[in-house]
Each structure stands twice: as C-alpha cells, then as structure tokens.
Amino acid sequence: MKNRPIGFFDSGLGGLTCIPHLMQELPNERIIYFGDTARTPYGSKAISTIRNFSYQIADFLIHNDVKMLVIACNTITSTCLYDLKEKYPHIPIIGIIDPASKKVADSLDSSHHIGIIGTKVTINHKTYIDSILSYNSNLNLYDKPCPIFVPLIEEGIINNEIMNLSVKYYLDDFIFSNQIDTLVLGCTHYPLIRKNIEYLYPGLKIIDPSQEIIASIKKALTSRKLLSDMPYFENTFYASDLSENFINMIDAIFGNTNVKVVFKNFDLEELEHSKAAD
Amino acid sequence: MKNRPIGFFDSGLGGLTCIPHLMQELPNERIIYFGDTARTPYGSKAISTIRNFSYQIADFLIHNDVKMLVIACNTITSTCLYDLKEKYPHIPIIGIIDPASKKVADSLDSSHHIGIIGTKVTINHKTYIDSILSYNSNLNLYDKPCPIFVPLIEEGIINNEIMNLSVKYYLDDFIFSNQIDTLVLGCTHYPLIRKNIEYLYPGLKIIDPSQEIIASIKKALTSRKLLSDMPYFENTFYASDLSENFINMIDAIFGNTNVKVVFKNFDLEELEHSKAAD
Numbered sequence: 001m002k003n004r005p006i007g008f009f010d011s012g013l014g015g016l017t018c019i020p021h022l023m024q025e026l027p028n029e030r031i032i033y034f035g036d037t038a039r040t041p042y043g044s045k046a047i048s049t050i051r052n053f054s055y056q057i058a059d060f061l062i063h064n065d066v067k068m069l070v071i072a073c074n075t076i077t078s079t080c081l082y083d084l085k086e087k088y089p090h091i092p093i094i095g096i097i098d099p100a101s102k103k104v105a106d107s108l109d110s111s112h113h114i115g116i117i118g119t120k121v122t123i124n125h126k127t128y129i130d131s132i133l134s135y136n137s138n139l140n141l142y143d144k145p146c147p148i149f150v151p152l153i154e155e156g157i158i159n160n161e162i163m164n165l166s167v168k169y170y171l172d173d174f175i176f177s178n179q180i181d182t183l184v185l186g187c188t189h190y191p192l193i194r195k196n197i198e199y200l201y202p203g204l205k206i207i208d209p210s211q212e213i214i215a216s217i218k219k220a221l222t223s224r225k226l227l228s229d230m231p232y233f234e235n236t237f238y239a240s241d242l243s244e245n246f247i248n249m250i251d252a253i254f255g256n257t258n259v260k261v262v263f264k265n266f267d268l269e270e271l272e273h274s275k276a277a278d
Numbered sequence: 279m280k281n282r283p284i285g286f287f288d289s290g291l292g293g294l295t296c297i298p299h300l301m302q303e304l305p306n307e308r309i310i311y312f313g314d315t316a317r318t319p320y321g322s323k324a325i326s327t328i329r330n331f332s333y334q335i336a337d338f339l340i341h342n343d344v345k346m347l348v349i350a351c352n353t354i355t356s357t358c359l360y361d362l363k364e365k366y367p368h369i370p371i372i373g374i375i376d377p378a379s380k381k382v383a384d385s386l387d388s389s390h391h392i393g394i395i396g397t398k399v400t401i402n403h404k405t406y407i408d409s410i411l412s413y414n415s416n417l418n419l420y421d422k423p424c425p426i427f428v429p430l431i432e433e434g435i436i437n438n439e440i441m442n443l444s445v446k447y448y449l450d451d452f453i454f455s456n457q458i459d460t461l462v463l464g465c466t467h468y469p470l471i472r473k474n475i476e477y478l479y480p481g482l483k484i485i486d487p488s489q490e491i492i493a494s495i496k497k498a499l500t501s502r503k504l505l506s507d508m509p510y511f512e513n514t515f516y517a518s519d520l521s522e523n524f525i526n527m528i529d530a531i532f533g534n535t536n537v538k539v540v541f542k543n544f545d546l547e548e549l550e551h552s553k554a555a556d
Contacts, residue, residue, distance in 0.1 A: 038324055041429075046518070151319075151429040164442045169440060189364050240324070 005030040005064030012040035014189030015072025020211040028228040031235040038240035042075045043119020060248040078127040082134045099216040102208030105135030116143040118186030146170040153189045156245040234260040285344030290318035292467030293350025296488040308510040316518035319428040320353045321397020347371045356405040377494040378487030383413030394421040396464030413556040424448040431467045434523040512538040
C-alpha cells in the first residue's frame, strides 16, 4: 500500500512546479502526474465543466492505484476540493490552497500588504482570501486575476519580452497602488514566471503554494503510515496533449537525476468515456 | 418566416467581425449572436468537447427561432460543420471556411505564396488547405497555428506592444522563410489584429473570411426566398460570460447606428442542461 504512487493532477503543466519540492523533501515517493493540456486553461471555464473534467481525471488516477490525490491546481481546488473529497472519501486528497493560506496567516501581520494573483475562477471564488482570513482576520489582502499568464506559459512564452510586458500589464498598477509587499502565486503555473516577477519587482516577497503543499503531503502520509520506504526509478507523466513544451519542462526537472521518466499521451475521447474505478 | 433573425455563433467574440460586413451588404437582416466567452478558446480543445458545445448553442439559437445558422468560427467549422448539417437538416447552415477558400482559389495562382493562420485545431485539421486545393490544386499553401492570439484578443490586449511582439513571435519566420505574399486570417478573431499585421508586414495581401462569408449568406437567403424585407431596430447578443471587452466591441460596431443592442448574460449551467428544441 505505502509504496504505491502519489497522483498529481493539474489543468496543464502548472502542477509540475510542485515536483522538485516533493523530490527534495520526500525522495522515496513515486509520482503519476496527469496534465489536461488539451483542455487547458481551466481558469475561465464554467464550474460544472471543471468539476466534470476533475472527476474524469480523479477516476483515471485512482484506477492507476494511487495512494493519495494531490490537486496541484488552484482553479480545481477553489471550485471542486469538497466535491472531490465527498466523491472519493476513501483516499486522502490534498488541495493546494490551504497550506499556503496557513503560511501567510502565520508568518505575516497587519503591517503587510498582501497580494494574491490567480486565474479568473480562482480570484472570483475568493478562496484564498476566505481561507487566509479564517486563520487570521487581521490582514490586508488584495487580489487580481491575470488570465493571460496561463496561455502564455502553456505556449512556452516565458523568457521573453512578451511575458515581461504581460506581467507589467497586470501587476504594475496593482502592486504600486496597493503598496503590495508580499505576493501569493495563486496558480501553480506562476512559479514558472517567478523570475520575471522578481526581476521586475525586486524586494517583493513571494509566497509559492507549490512549495507549501509539500509539508501537508508529508504530514498526511506520515499520519496514515503511507510514507514510501523503497527507492523508485520511474515516474509517469500523462498529458491529454503531449506537447513539446510539456516534455521539455519535465526533462528539465529530471535531466540530472537517475529517475526514468515515462511520457504517455492520453486520448481524451477515452477519458471522457471512462468509468469510475474506485 | 423570412423576417426571423439570423443566428450567429462563435467560441467568443471573434464572430463579431462578420457583423459590420453583414450590416453593409444585408442591412435588413436582424441578428441573434451567441459568444461562448466563458468557455473560449475552443481552438485547443478536444473535438468531442467542441461538438458537444456546438450542439448546445445550435439548440439554443434554433429554440430562439432563427431562420439560418452561421458558424462564425473556424474551429467549429473545421471540426463540426458536417455534424451540425446532419443534426439540423431543416435549417440552412453556413460555415466560414468554404467561401474564403473559393475566393483564394479563384483569385490567386501558382505565382503566389499563400499563408493560412488559425488555432491549433483549425490548422491541424488542414480544412483550409483541403478546401482550397479542392477548388484549385495548383497553389502554394503554407499554414501555421498561432494559439496565443485568441486569449490575448479575448482579454482586449490588442493596441499594445504585447500583441505586436506576439504577432512577430509567430509570423516573422513564417512569412519571411516562405516568402508569403497573401495571408488568410483563418480565425474570426484575427480581423481584430489585422491592423497590427498590416503595420508589421506592409504589402502583405490579407484575405478575411468574415468578409467572404457574407456573399454566401446572401446567396443562401436569396435562393430560399428568406431575405428580410422589413427594417429592424434591435439585435440581441448573448454571451456565456458578458465581459466588458465583449460589450465594448459591440458598442463600437453599433455606436453610430440607430440599432438597439440587447446584451444578455447566459447561464452556462442552463445551456449545459438545455434540450434540443428543433
């Protein structure tokens, strides 16, 4: 049981930003990742559509015998975490928002001006604000949707003046008018443009939820005695559209390790007609 | 019958680029437009998803008593035109690709180098190339997907250096390496960046399918004796997410006319559970 893989899923390649942190903190854990690259971005979709897609992917991962589900996507966590927990009560499910919210609430006080950026759906749901305020109601919070970041990142347009101008387009006024000193990257894609943000706004403190979630994963596995005690040699990455950019990003993560990476293109028609296997 | 409206639909606001041409050529025709702005872009989605969404919208428009369906979207035309014609045999349905293909085939010869740009789905389907070659097999055709244009346009990022750099990112090498002299805008969003393209590549001849489709609409209405003979004073624009950008774009089209424009936000949950009404 405990040596089964952890199932990660995201609307695309954003959730990959969790993987290096996981490898460092929990090096024995094996991964099955599903990126829904053919239907990305989720962040501007209807809730019912996001829920439907999430059930399809969770069914698929559970059918592949994972011991835990990690929702490495803020949009899905915002809209469907409780639906997923209700539908799959027998498997631990960790969402990306709560661990980062607790970190913000525990480490900052009312002297700070805290900005949260994310997709339209995540920001409109106010999930970060509600979650942070539930831990500490005495904080100054501001939020802003940045809908063009995900399509640009999924296209690999990152180390590029197009991305820098897009960051300025959304953030210049937001950061300067509100005197933001701390920025929460409320979308798992955004760590991929962390360097662009740090370059444009030096001195801004960045909180990265894809880093904070690892402690929650460790705690949940430990308390359930599910920590792997065997080294592993293979991780599997499924994508509904196995783009060059997706493969390159994974190669960059595992290029200098001895971990074998298996890529699998997943036929959406099959996913859409899959049956629950739990 | 003949004074009923024409139903236009698109994955977002791109199809609006047909409207000014329609008003000029067929000023008596009333419009009901549906833009699926909440689920845009379609151009990177699975075919089964696009087909499903298209049926929902066609059902809705037919239920609203339209006399004709115009698919003002290249992605939907590429993937679902024949499915839609089969499912709704009693109403004329016009797709955007065929009229422009005929224009290209009729007006150009083998001395030209013709480029076609569009979404990933449209380009991967090779619908323009197949359609043009079916009329004239002696032409030099090149194609290129430009997936970031639609998200930028839907966000209103147009008269902006971000858009100019994105145009150059996709087109510089494509146009210069292949010595393209004529460019087909194979996505109804792209006329909205026609000025950016003309500014960056002066001398390039542009073919705009949202202009070419009007002659086909006129012909189909004439042959079926469905041309409206009454002036009208109201058009209705539905969007699944009634964004500021969508409203602004329509205001810009009708601002100087005496046509009343009605905006309606359409609840996607309702659309997803709608029943066929034909």
